[in-house]
Amino acid sequence: MITAEWKPIPELVGYLRGHQKVLLLGCATCVAECAAGGEREVETLAPLLRMALAKEGSPVEIITGTLERQCEPEFIEPFVPAAEGVDAIMSLACGIGMQLLAERFPQIAFYPGVNTTSLSLREAPGLWTTRCAACGDCVLGETFGLCPVSRCAKSLLNGPCGGTRTSGSCEISEDTPCIWNLIVERAKARGQLDRLSAVRRPKDWSNSPAGGPKRMLREDLRP
Amino acid sequence: MSLKASTNLEKVLAAGQFALTAEIGPPRGPDAEVVAKKAALLKGLADAYNITDNQTAVVRMSSIAAAKLVLDAGLEPVMQMTCRDRNRIAMQSDLLGASALGLRNVLAISGDHQRAGAGGKLKGHPGAKGVYDVDSMQLLAILKGMRDEGLQASGDELTSRPAFFIGAAWTPLGPPKEFRVTRLAKKIAAGADFIQTQAVYDVKAFAQQLAQAHDQGLTEKAAILPGIIVPRSAGMLTYMHNNVPGVVVPAELTARLKGASDPKAEGIKVTVELIQAVRELPGVKGVHLQAIEAEELLREIIPAAGLTPRPQV
Amino acid sequence: MAAPANKFQPRITVLYCRQCLAADAQPFEGRRPGQGFAAQLVLLPCSSKMQVHNLMRILEKGADGLQLVACPDNACQHLVGSMRAGKRLAYAQGLLQQAGLEPERLGLARGQGLSLESITEMAGQRAEAVRPLGPNPLKGVSS
Numbered sequence: 001m002i003t004a005e006w007k008p009i010p011e012l013v014g015y016l017r018g019h020q021k022v023l024l025l026g027c028a029t030c031v032a033e034c035a036a037g038g039e040r041e042v043e044t045l046a047p048l049l050r051m052a053l054a055k056e057g058s059p060v061e062i063i064t065g066t067l068e069r070q071c072e073p074e075f076i077e078p079f080v081p082a083a084e085g086v087d088a089i090m091s092l093a094c095g096i097g098m099q100l101l102a103e104r105f106p107q108i109a110f111y112p113g114v115n116t117t118s119l120s121l122r123e124a125p126g127l128w129t130t131r132c133a134a135c136g137d138c139v140l141g142e143t144f145g146l147c148p149v150s151r152c153a154k155s156l157l158n159g160p161c162g163g164t165r166t167s168g169s170c171e172i173s174e175d176t177p178c179i180w181n182l183i184v185e186r187a188k189a190r191g192q193l194d195r196l197s198a199v200r201r202p203k204d205w206s207n208s209p210a211g212g213p214k215r216m217l218r219e220d221l222r223p
Numbered sequence: 224m225s226l227k228a229s230t231n232l233e234k235v236l237a238a239g240q241f242a243l244t245a246e247i248g249p250p251r252g253p254d255a256e257v258v259a260k261k262a263a264l265l266k267g268l269a270d271a272y273n274i275t276d277n278q279t280a281v282v283r284m285s286s287i288a289a290a291k292l293v294l295d296a297g298l299e300p301v302m303q304m305t306c307r308d309r310n311r312i313a314m315q316s317d318l319l320g321a322s323a324l325g326l327r328n329v330l331a332i333s334g335d336h337q338r339a340g341a342g343g344k345l346k347g348h349p350g351a352k353g354v355y356d357v358d359s360m361q362l363l364a365i366l367k368g369m370r371d372e373g374l375q376a377s378g379d380e381l382t383s384r385p386a387f388f389i390g391a392a393w394t395p396l397g398p399p400k401e402f403r404v405t406r407l408a409k410k411i412a413a414g415a416d417f418i419q420t421q422a423v424y425d426v427k428a429f430a431q432q433l434a435q436a437h438d439q440g441l442t443e444k445a446a447i448l449p450g451i452i453v454p455r456s457a458g459m460l461t462y463m464h465n466n467v468p469g470v471v472v473p474a475e476l477t478a479r480l481k482g483a484s485d486p487k488a489e490g491i492k493v494t495v496e497l498i499q500a501v502r503e504l505p506g507v508k509g510v511h512l513q514a515i516e517a518e519e520l521l522r523e524i525i526p527a528a529g530l531t532p533r534p535q536v
Numbered sequence: 537m538a539a540p541a542n543k544f545q546p547r548i549t550v551l552y553c554r555q556c557l558a559a560d561a562q563p564f565e566g567r568r569p570g571q572g573f574a575a576q577l578v579l580l581p582c583s584s585k586m587q588v589h590n591l592m593r594i595l596e597k598g599a600d601g602l603q604l605v606a607c608p609d610n611a612c613q614h615l616v617g618s619m620r621a622g623k624r625l626a627y628a629q630g631l632l633q634q635a636g637l638e639p640e641r642l643g644l645a646r647g648q649g650l651s652l653e654s655i656t657e658m659a660g661q662r663a664e665a666v667r668p669l670g671p672n673p674l675k676g677v678s679s
Contacts, residue, residue, distance in 0.1 A: 008634065009631070009634040009635045010634070010635075010636070013635070013636075040587060040588070040589055043589040043592075043593070044587075044588045044589040044592050044631070046592075047589070047592035047593050047595070047596035048592050048631055048632070048635050048637075049635075050596060050674075051592075051595065051596055051635065051637055051674050052635040052636055052637060054673070054674050055636065055637060055673050055674065056636070153336045153338070153339075153353075154306065154307070154333055154334075154336060154353065154355045154358065155355045155358075156333065156355070156358040156359075156360075157358055157360075157361070158358050158359075158360035158361070158406070158409055158413075159360070159402060159405070159406045159409065160397065160398075160399065160402070160406070161333040161358075161359070161394075162332075162333070162392060162393075162394035162397055162421055162468060162469050163333075163335070163336065163339065163397075163468045163469075164394075164397045164398050164399070164468055164469070165398075165468045166398065166468070166471075168398050168399075171335070171336055171339040171468055172336050172338045172339045173338075178398070180399075180402075181398055181399050184399040184401070184402045185399065188399075188401065193401070193402070193405070196402070196405065197405050197408065197409060198409075199360055199361075199364060199409050199412055199413045200360070200361075201361065201364070202311060202356070202357045202361045202364075202365075202376055203356075203357075205356065
C-alpha cells in the first residue's frame with residue numbers, strides 16, 4: 001500500500017490558522033490501512049486541531065469526511081456541496097488523492113495533512129516496512145524475490161556493502177535488516193548462491209521517478 | 224608484466240615488494256596547509272596514501288583536491304570515491320579531472336550512508352539525498368571500461384584513455400560471511416587491481432576467508448592489503464567491535480590493551496605483531512595502515528615493523 | 537480570594553470497563569458527585585472499546601479531565617484489551633502534548649472488583665491532577 005504519516009501537528013495548526021471553515025478529508029483506502037488518513041484518524045485529528053486552534057485564540061470550524069478513494073473523481077463528487085462552503089481543504093490522503101482533490105477545487109486553499117512516505121507492507125500490526133521503490137525496472141527475478149532497490153539503503157545491486165552488522169542489520173539502523181543478507185540466505189536455501197556471482201550492470205533509472213514524470217499510455221484503453 | 228597506470232603502488236606490487244599504504248583524512252576546512260602538514264609527517268613511510276572521500280558522510284575537503292595537494296607534496300595518493308554523493312555523470316567527469324591532475328590510484332567504495340554518518344560527534348547531513356546511482360562494483364567496471372576500452376559507462380568514446388590503478392574495499396568478516404569471498408571475486412572481475420580490507424584484528428578468522436580467496440586464485444588476480452587500524456585503548460577496540468560493521472576484535476586482544484600499563488605503547492606493539500602475522504598469510508601483498516586522528520604514531524610503527532625504508536621502484 | 541462556592545469543580549468523564557466492577561455492584565451510567573468534583577460515568581464492555589478519537593471528542597466537548605478505568609494488564613477478559621487501552625491512552629497523551637494541550641487531562645487507573653465509590657475515587661484522582669491546570673479552556677468554544 002501507499003503509506004503516509006501525519007505531518008507534525010504544529011505544522012497543521014499553522015496551515016489552518018486564520019481560516020474560518022475547513023473541510024478535513026480522509027481516504028478509506030491505503031492511508032486508512034496505515035492508520036494515517038482513514039475515518040478514525042480524521043475524527044481524531046479534527047478535534048485535536050479544533051482544540052489546538054481554539055486554545056491559541058483562533059478557533060476554526062472543521063467539518064470532516066472520508067472518501068472511499070480520494071484518487072478517483074467519482075468518489076469526490078458527493079463532497080462538492082460540503083466543499084463549497086469552506087475556505088480551506090486539508091487532505092489526509094496520499095499525494096495522489098491530494099492532488100486530485102486540489103484539482104477538483106482549485107479555487108479553495110489546499111493543505112496536506114500527511115507526508116506520503118513509501119510503498120510498504122503491513123508487516124505486523126502497527127509496523128509498516130518498505131517493499132517497493134517504483135524504480136520501473138524490477139530486479140526481483142534476479143534477487144530471489146527480495147528488493148534491494150527499495151530495501152537496501154544504498155540500492156546496491158551486487159551484494160552487501162561493508163555495513164552489514166553482526167546481527168544482520170543495516171548500518172543505518174539495527175531495526176532495518178540488511179536485505180542482501182536475506183537475499184544471500186534465500187539463495188543459499190535454494191542452493192543457488194552462484195546466481196549472485198555475476199556483476200550486474202548499472203541500472204537504467206530512466207523509467208523511475210529520476211527519469212521525469214511518468215506518462216503511461218495504452219491506446220486500446222483510450223476513449 | 225605490463226603496468227596499467229605505472230603508479231608507485233602498482234610498481235611496488237609488481238616488483239614483488241610488500242606494499243604499505245596509509246591514510247590521510249582531508250580536513251573539515253579549506254586548509255591546504257593542514258593537508259601539507261599531514262603529508263610531511265608521513266612522507267617516506269608508505270608507498271601510497273589513501274585520501275578519504277567525505278568519510279562517515281561528514282563534509283570535508285574533496286578527495287580529488289586533497290589528493291592533488293598530497294601529490295604536490297611529493298607523496299602518491301590513492302583517491303577514494305564513494306557512490307553516495309555522485310551519479311555516474313559526475314563520477315566519470317571527476318575521474319577524468321582526477322586523471323588530468325595526475326591522480327592514478329582510485330579506490331571505489333559504496334561509502335557510509337548519510338544517515339549512518341557522523342558517528343554521533345558531529346551533526347553530519349542525515350537529511351541529504353543519497354545518490355547511489357551505481358554501486359561500488361559498477362564503479363569499478365566503469366573505471367576499467369574507461370581505462371581499458373576508452374569508453375564511458377554509456378558506451379560513448381573518450382578522447383583518450385585515463386590510466387588508473389583500480390582499488391576496492393573488502394569486508395571479509397561481515398555477514399553474510401559465505402558471500403564475502405564471492406563479493407571479492409566480483410570486485411576483481413569488475414576491475415579491481417588491488418584490495419584494501421576492513422580492519423583485521425582476528426587474524427585466524429581473516430586467514431580462513433583469505434584462504435578461500437587464495438584457493439580460487441583471487442590473490443593472484445589482485446593484490447590484497449589487509450587493513451589495520453592502530454588500536455590506542457581497550458575502549459577503542461570495544462567500540463569498533465560493537466559498532467563498526469565487519470570489525471571483529473578477539474576478547475584476548477581487548478583484555479591485553481586493558482591490562483597494559485601504557486595502552487598506547489601496547490597498541491603500537493599489537494599493530495607491529497598484526498602486520499607480521501598477516502604478512503605470513505599466503506596471498507597477502509601488503510598492508511593498509513590507519514592511525515585515525517593519530518597519524519604521528521605511524522612514524523613509530525612502520526620502522527618498528529621493519530618496513531622502512533620503502534622500496535624505490 | 538475566591539469564595540469556596542466559586543472554586544473550580546473539575547468535571548471528570550470516567551470510561552470504565554464493565555469487568556472492573558465487583559460482582560455485586562450495579563453497573564451505572566451518569567453523574568456522580570464527588571468531593572470538589574463531578575464525575576460522569578460511562579460504561580464500556582471492555583476498556584479496549586475506547587478509541588483515540590473518543591478521547592479527543594470528550595475533551596473537545598469540554599470535560600476537564602478523563603479517567604479511563606481498566607482491568608489490570610494481565611486480567612483482561614479479552615487478554616490484551618486492557619493493555620491496548622493503556623497504549624492508546626499514552627498515544628493520545630502524546631498527541632495532546634504535540635498540539636500544545638495538556639496530556640494530564642487524560643489518565644488511567646487500573647483495578648478489579650471495584651465499587652462505584654472506588655471508581656468515583658479514581659475520578660477524584662484525575663480531578664486533583666487537572667485542578668492545577670484549571671478548567672478546560674475549550675469549554676464552550678467548540679460545539
